[in-house]
Amino acid sequence: MNLEHFSFLKNKKGAMGIGTLIIFIAMVLVAAVAASVLINTSGFLQQKASSTGKESTEQVASGIQILQISGMHNTTHMNNSAIYVTPNAGSSAIDLSQSIIILASGTSERTISYNISKAQSYDSITTGGSVFGSPVWDNLTSKDFGIIVIVDSDGSCQNITPVINKGDLVVLALNTADMDMTPRTIVTGLVRPEFGAPGVISYMTPATYINDVTVVRLQ
Structure with a gap:
């Protein structure tokens, strides 16, 4: 083999080595990009799963518990209804301004919400006080309910922000x-x-409304 052939083969091997190096670097770059995409995707999916799990747990554990429903009649008709409510055990805080009451009786049906703009839609009484003596009933219409607070140790349930949480007891007043x-x-x-x-x-509702028993327990 003469000197020219040897020089040609040496240059040929160098060119092949450079090509191999370029391919190797390209593969490393592709792997790095793929790994970055996988890491970002897995992180996003983890956060999404955590958020979804939290929302699902909140949805399942939270809710409103009705303890009692009382009513006041005028001997012929039930004019006012008081729904005693508290959050379920383990429930997150519940904003009553975003809650609605769906009520159907005989031939009538109502969808009732809380009207924050009404100054007398909210009241607070001490335990043992008569809820039917509250001024809340004076301004109520069939379209909105009032709130009468009985127990609210942390002061979370106010007129503008009627939020109930653990241990709270309030009455939803209906006309x-x-x-x-x-x-x-x-x-x-x-x-x-x-x-x-x-x-x-x-x-x-009771089979008859007795004159001297104007307040009755309904549920």
């Missing part, structure tokens, strides 16, 4: 004067919060 609330009327409905399980309303 049912123009609904079908005559004796032996089946009443059904829901107290549906912004999230979580709703409180179920299901009762029948």
Whole structure:
């Protein structure tokens, strides 16, 4: 082999080595980009899963519990209804301004919400006080409910921000004067919060309204 052939083969091997190096660097870069995409995607999916899990847990654990429903009648009709509510055990805080009450009785049905703009839609009484003596009832219409606070140790339930949390007990005041609330009327409905399980309303009005017993327990 002469000197020219040897020089040609030496240059040829160098060119092949450079090409191999370029391919190797390209593969490293592609692998780095792929790894970066996978890491970012896995991080996003982890955060999304954590957020979804938290929302699902909140949805399942939260909700409103109805403890009692009382009513005041005028001997022929149930004019006012008081729904005693508290958050479920383990529930997140519930904003009552974002809650609605769906009520159906006989031939009438209502979707009722909280009206923050009404100055007398909110009241607070001490334990043992009569909820039906509250001024909240004076301004209520069939379209909105009032809030009467009985227990609120941390002061979370106010007129503008009526939020209830653990240990709170409030009354949702309803004006049912123009609904079908005559004796032996089946009443059904829901107290549906912004999230979580709703409180179920299901009762029948008394067989008769007695003159000297104007306040009765309905549920």
